[in-house]
Amino acid sequence: MEDEVETPLTGGNMDPVVRVGETVRRVTGPWTPAVHTLLRAYAEHGIAECPRPLGVDERGREILTFLPGGVMAGLPPAQLWSEDLLRQAAALLRRMHEASTDLVAADLLWRQDRHEPAEVICHNDVAPYNLLVSAGRLTGVIDHDMASPGPRVWDLAYLAYRMVPYAEDAPGLAEAPGFADAPRARAHRLELLLAAYGLDVEPAELHEVAAERLEALAAFTDARAAETGRADFWEHAAMYRRDAARLRAGAFE
Incomplete structure (x- = not known):
């Protein structure tokens, strides 16, 4: 399926990041629940410039919304x-x-x-x-x-x-x-x-x-x-x- 194609993204240089459809997948760690709590707080305050957390995929990677630009x-x-x-x-x-x-x-x-x-x-x-x-x-x-x-x-x-x-x-x-x-x-x-x-x-x-x-x-x-x-x-x-x-x-x- 087209939306399962993974495209590497550039930006930071710490961990691999890929785009899958209109989502972004990143490695998780013990800090991920805190980060997702923070991203939800941004969403609650109407900050559209920060990604929204969408859970974790079958490979254990976090799923985030893809941002334009x-x-x-x-x-x-x-x-x-x-x-x-x-x-x-x-x-x-x-x-x-x-x-x-x-x-x-x-x-x-x-x-x-x-x-x-x-x-x-x-x-x-x-x-x-x-x-x-x-x-x-x-x-x-x-x-x-x-x-x-x-x-x-x-x-x-x-x-x-x-x-x-x-x-x-x-x-x-x-x-x-x-x-x-x-x-x-x-x-x-x-x-x-x-x-x-x-x-x-x-x-x-x-x-x-x-x-x-x-x-x-x-x-x-x-x-x-x-x-x-x-x-x-x-x-x-x-x-x-x-x-x-x-x-x-x-x-x-």
Whole structure:
């Protein structure tokens, strides 16, 4: 049957993901019930940009609704680094956080560690490779399996790292409008991001949280490299540590 054809999907790089008809199939783990509870909370709050959980298939994979759009990371620089998409991403993250507050104290098992002060359920990986876009509009955020309780700024700092951006591997900045003066462009984009989310935090504080987030991510990625033998994970972890050091050194202030 046509709807049984499995098509590999791109985006994140942690676990295999396939499309089957109008659904997505992913590997499950002890954290899956918590993630499905979170996705149902998003649905109850009318967040159409997050997938809906549809159970587990005969191979033990979770079934999620398929979301429209292409991965933001694949856009040409002029679109990828548009201020409109930056604002949309920050506003969507705020809506997701507001929908998650009742789950912070719930007895749920998450894949990632809890970080205090836990205010919301953090996605922990909102970035262009996990965001979907169609016709200039943000249509989805995927890969929720790394979610866990934490402070708002923990999630927002990683979004800033990827979309202001501060990441060493951010593509095409030299070709993007407005980046001729990169320090000024980053300061302006951070202002836009914080305003769209609605959080009052000093840049230096956000940079410090981003550095902490990257160090935690590097440790997690090292562990994944040891489990899988994937050399690219070692390389990613090294980059996260270099970027954390630059943030701590005030390279973007």
